[in-house]
Amino acid sequence: MKVFIETVGCPKNREDSERMAGLLLTSGHTLTRDADAADAVIVNTCGFIEAAKRESIETIFACAPPPESGRRLIVTGCLTQRYAAELFGELPEADAILGVNDYERLPEILRRWESTENNCDNNQFGAGEGRILFAEGAPSVLTGPRAALESRASSYLKLAEGCDNRCTYCVIPQIRGPYRSVPMETLLAEAESLAADGCRELTLIAQDVTNYGADLCGAARLPELLRALCRIPGIEWVRLLYCYEERVTDELIETIASEPKVCPYIDLPLQHVSASVLCRMGRRSSPESIRDTIGRLREHIPGIVIRTAFITGFPGETKADFEELCEFVCAQRLGRVGVFAYSREDGTPAAGMPDQVDAETAEARRDTLMRLQLEISREENERLIGSMLDVIVDEADKTESDGSAVFLGRTRGDAPEIDNAVIFRAPAAAGNTEDFIGRIVRVQITDAMDYDLVGEIVK
Numbered sequence: 001m002k003v004f005i006e007t008v009g010c011p012k013n014r015e016d017s018e019r020m021a022g023l024l025l026t027s028g029h030t031l032t033r034d035a036d037a038a039d040a041v042i043v044n045t046c047g048f049i050e051a052a053k054r055e056s057i058e059t060i061f062a063c064a065p066p067p068e069s070g071r072r073l074i075v076t077g078c079l080t081q082r083y084a085a086e087l088f089g090e091l092p093e094a095d096a097i098l099g100v101n102d103y104e105r106l107p108e109i110l111r112r113w114e115s116t117e118n119n120c121d122n123n124q125f126g127a128g129e130g131r132i133l134f135a136e137g138a139p140s141v142l143t144g145p146r147a148a149l150e151s152r153a154s155s156y157l158k159l160a161e162g163c164d165n166r167c168t169y170c171v172i173p174q175i176r177g178p179y180r181s182v183p184m185e186t187l188l189a190e191a192e193s194l195a196a197d198g199c200r201e202l203t204l205i206a207q208d209v210t211n212y213g214a215d216l217c218g219a220a221r222l223p224e225l226l227r228a229l230c231r232i233p234g235i236e237w238v239r240l241l242y243c244y245e246e247r248v249t250d251e252l253i254e255t256i257a258s259e260p261k262v263c264p265y266i267d268l269p270l271q272h273v274s275a276s277v278l279c280r281m282g283r284r285s286s287p288e289s290i291r292d293t294i295g296r297l298r299e300h301i302p303g304i305v306i307r308t309a310f311i312t313g314f315p316g317e318t319k320a321d322f323e324e325l326c327e328f329v330c331a332q333r334l335g336r337v338g339v340f341a342y343s344r345e346d347g348t349p350a351a352g353m354p355d356q357v358d359a360e361t362a363e364a365r366r367d368t369l370m371r372l373q374l375e376i377s378r379e380e381n382e383r384l385i386g387s388m389l390d391v392i393v394d395e396a397d398k399t400e401s402d403g404s405a406v407f408l409g410r411t412r413g414d415a416p417e418i419d420n421a422v423i424f425r426a427p428a429a430a431g432n433t434e435d436f437i438g439r440i441v442r443v444q445i446t447d448a449m450d451y452d453l454v455g456e457i458v459k
Helices: 011-026 050-063 078-082 084-090 103-115 172-176 184-196 222-229 250-258 275-281 287-300 319-332 359-382
Strands: 002-007 040-045 072-077 096-098 132-134 154-158 201-205 237-240 262-267 305-312 336-341 388-399 404-411 422-427 440-448 453-457
Touching: 002 011, 002 050, 011 040, 011 072, 011 103, 011 154, 011 201, 040 050, 040 078, 040 103, 050 072, 050 078, 072 078, 072 103, 078 084, 078 172, 084 096, 084 132, 096 103, 154 184, 184 222, 222 250, 250 262, 250 287, 287 319, 305 319, 305 359, 319 359, 336 359, 359 440, 388 422, 388 453, 422 440
Parallel strands: 002 040, 040 072, 072 096, 096 132, 154 201, 201 237, 237 262, 262 305, 305 336, 422 453
Antiparallel strands: 388 404, 388 440, 404 422, 440 453
């Protein structure tokens, strides 16, 4: 069967989609980027917060094929893991609903549809006219071949599945289960395969990459893994997302500083800086430890870009707590900041806490903090005018009448699909702008915007 895959949510979901794609290809199915040409459409959903749930539902309806088309619709991911029974009853458009531990059943499902249209064994597959429901698989880590769904030059490498941190606002442990590291030899083999397929940038992801390996051997092994990845020919940039501040060790900092391939970039999802709010969130950080870690990173890795995320309107957050957060953002001038209004999620301890902050206040605080960060971002970007930066080319934007081309790329301080872009002009590559995609080029910055930079390629 020909299969189209649509992904909603974070980079971890994209990596899951590539796993599904690889699984389907090795089972004899084919992939298509045209949903109308597909025999089956898979929507990989997100169910982390309310906004992601809405986006997932909208995407499901947008991808649902008309009944007369004969195309099948499979819905999977975090949303289905969390609300499998409800979605099965309320989404008759879905021919199959799978949880996050059931991806390996995809070839079996497609094979049955190929051989016997609407003739599934309902005792095995679930109730109702051959529709399929699987959402009770034991927590697992899907490994095996991957198929790139977008750029081959930049890939995610998922180090672990699940989470043990139990932050009071978060449903991920309920959805994904406990923390489970992928063996290092498996990761290195996959990275070598990605490099052989043209990957030049690896972005390491997990719910907490700094805890990598602790469940396998009793101690975190992220620095060791970084050093091994940097030895792989073809890989030029290695980037860290989702690092817990309290687990940023001196060894990790020294590894980032000493390995040229490791980007001077780290994502620390701090969530807040008020001691009382951090305590209610179940975070292990303190205001003092956060400032100390940022100080150590900047001391030992000059020019490091620190990305973070904050939550406004968490239960019990006072005006003074929010002002403390604003003062922190203005003083620290972090390179990349995302802000989310608190989302009250069923089944989390935070949902039952007293002193819930109303949504209007939470959203207003989010907007205030983002305005502060926008000013900081613009000022920091303006400091880069005239500098020369290495940029990985993500996509061609347009070709000008003089034969030159405009491209979008990123610096070593910008993660794919998340951070700022560099918009730059370059001579057309023998009439084929696609030849530039994936290259790392030298760009001189000529102008700056709120978040993005403008430049010209250096010949």
